Amino acid sequence: MTLKTLTKPWEAMSYGFLDGSAKREMRRKMLKSVAVPGCQMPYASREVPMARGWGTGGLQVSLTLVNPETRVKVIDQGADDSVNAASIRRFIARVAGTPTTMDTLKADLIQSRHRIPEEVLSEDQILVLQVPNPEPLRPVQPNMSIARQMHADADYGRMWLQLYEQIVRSGRVMQGASYPSLVNGRHVMTPSPIPRWDVPKLHMAKHLTILSAGREKRIYAVPPFTRVEPLVFSDVPYKVEDHAKLTCHRSGATGFFMNEIPQDDGSSTHEVSDSEWGVKAIRVRDGEKVALGETWYKDGEMPQ
Amino acid sequence: MSAMPQPNMSEARANATFDALLWTLSRPGLPRSLPEPGEAPIIEALLDRECRVHAAEPTLIPAIMRTGAEIAEIDRADHVFLGAMTAAADLAHLALGSDLYPDDGATVVVRARFGDGQRLRLTGPGVDGMLTLDVGGLPEGFWQARAERMRYPMGFDLFLIEADRVVGIPRSTQVEVL
16 A cells, blocks of 8 residues: 555545535435435535525535536526525536536526426436425424424424414414425425425425535435425315416416515516526517426416 | 636546435436446445445455445444345344434445346335336345334335446335235
């Protein structure tokens, strides 16, 4: 054994920013999170040149997965062009030399904050969701050691009680985003703060979803063809946002998740939240030939 | 930064290996190709000083030692390389993790043959409905022994390899011998 066999040639920077040991730990934890769908796995969550809470968890997953052929799309609240999305996309391209895209159909890896694209993801795509708070039990049990024990025991009674109290008090479930969902009939997870509209897209999907919370150092996953059931009572059906009849004032698209834009006169207009879907709709309207993917929602309804 | 960053050889290999492992573990029973045959690419992609590794196959020990991983008894190991198995009894000693920390369950790599041997029916997360798979080269009673040990979410995750092909069978998969 010589010194040369024990060392590696000098490099200015580790490919994809993260060093080898960080990547190996991410890999081990990602495999475990796929093996136990919806169960939060602790991981080290290394430093990246971005403040914790701004997508560092998702970024570490993306940096571990990318190679120079991976086409990366980054969205923030549905938009490809917001500051956070643009910065993360540029950072990944710079440290990993990856091509980037805004088109959902052309992307191999989609890192997202708070939305799942409107076009159906295929089996070769991986969705990485940034998670601010991975613990669905936190509102009912702030002590995370006890919450972990509750997950171990599948003790979700207080979760149900919370939903029941909301219905009694307000007539409906008040949980808007990050609706608690039962994965594979065993672990309750928070699907990250995606709207209720997006939760059914995870159920029996063709793609792999990895959810990673950098600040909280937890990673979990929803493999393809895995049951993801929002917690609901049998007599109070799950309801998505009432956006089926809304029309985007810029693209004319109807039946998708919308951003509400308040107007001076107190009314509001809407614009489609998945910005690239809106762009495609405008280009189709202008007579361009655009490849439109199949959408999860058809005429504002999710077929089951 | 001037030049486009390019992965070095070992990084590219580890990335491709992990891509295959993640894909096949997400879709149990569907094989993927490793960049190189055998356990070596898996050892390179996953193991380092933080791991405790057990290898039943002595020829793998040098490669494992080079990663800096600790060689451990089978019940303490988080990664277990059983090679070509002769008896299913080894499965009885694998670490399963705990209900609190299911991630402490072992990752187990076993050599097998695809396309002949026992016909298995897989169901569970990652399988579209159900899937049949022929796996040979495993000892008598292997799947029975696996089923007896699984206490979901406690359990161990299997990678079956034949040359450069790998099939993942996570603990969440139900395996029925037909």
